[in-house]
Amino acid sequence: MIKKFFILMTFCALIVQTSCGEKKEKKEEEAEFLVSSPIKMDTSITEDYVSQIKSIRHIEIRAQERGYLKKIYVDEGEHVKQGQLLFQIMPNLYEAEMKKAKAEADYAQIEYENTKKLADSNVVAPNELAMAKAQLEKANAELALANVHLDFTQIRAPFDGIIDRFLVRPGSLVDEGELLTNLADNSKMWVYFNVPEAEYLDFKIHMDSEDDRKVNLLMANNQLFSHEGKIETIEADFNNETGNIPFRATFPNPEGLLRHGETGSILMKMPFNKALLIPQKATFEVLDKKYVYVVNNENIIQSREVVIGSELPHLYAITSGLSEDDKILIEGLGLVRENEEIHSEFVKPEEVLAHLELTAE
Known part of the structure; x- marks a missing residue:
């Protein structure tokens, strides 16, 4: 009698477990994943350049x-x-x-x-x-x-x-x-940095005002120098070996913090017209390459390599691999597999961008 009771209990537990497993699988199948599209817009990016600091x-x-x-x-x-x-x-x-x-x-x-x-x-x-x-x-x-x-x-x-x-x-x-x-006169400092040819052309073409010449200096301790600098000089010739041209920015140094021979990084805003932007969290990395999950018309996901042109706060500017019409997985990248069919909810890229900015605040 006791033996029959245990067999019955085991059978009931197996039924309950199977039922729960089926409900769990069904719940996972019914889960909706957020997808969106890349957004193309004019923006600016902050480029950093290794620099040498010299007394005026x-x-x-x-x-x-x-x-x-x-x-x-x-x-x-x-x-x-x-x-x-x-x-x-x-x-x-x-x-x-x-x-x-x-x-x-x-x-x-x-x-x-x-x-x-x-x-x-x-x-x-x-x-x-x-x-x-x-x-x-x-x-x-x-x-x-x-x-x-x-x-x-x-x-x-x-x-x-x-x-x-x-x-x-x-x-x-x-x-x-x-x-x-x-003898060093440190009342002002000259900061020299090298700019690649393409970025030099962007700077010259889109430089509309004196504000476009303003730059910041990140010191060796990763602290931002308290005074803004201004690009005053661009040398005449490109270096044929590196493809760079030297810029010179002048920084006031009333507190005497900067000294001749220091190093740092110049932070310069560069215009980026018609940049194709995606959230950083929509990417994953395999062997130093960036990928996204693209969702096709049948809701099948496939990984696709993308090339990152520049990095912005919470965003990547894509130079190849995607178009505005593509749909990409925004969240839950670790919960899906290649060629898997998913249930998706499309979110406008403007809303995704606004959510990223709100999260950053």
């Missing part, structure tokens, strides 16, 4: 005379003002040469004055006076040259800026032209 003025400070370095008046990394004394070359030799030249100039001045008195009295010929005048002018020129050499022993800042690392120390014997340090 970055120069080498070199010795203008040979001699021993007597003193350094500033420190590495110090902000200096135009005309501020930076280095002093031992001036003794040049002071002596200046004194000698001054004495010769004074002597020539006396000779000229005496000769002029004699010439006024017709004691000497006019040629003698001319010779004395020439000697005086030569002596004065040599005095001026000696003063220049003496001034060169004092090396001053040609503009406001930041002193770089010292390459010499006091007591060093420096030669004429030897590099002492560098």
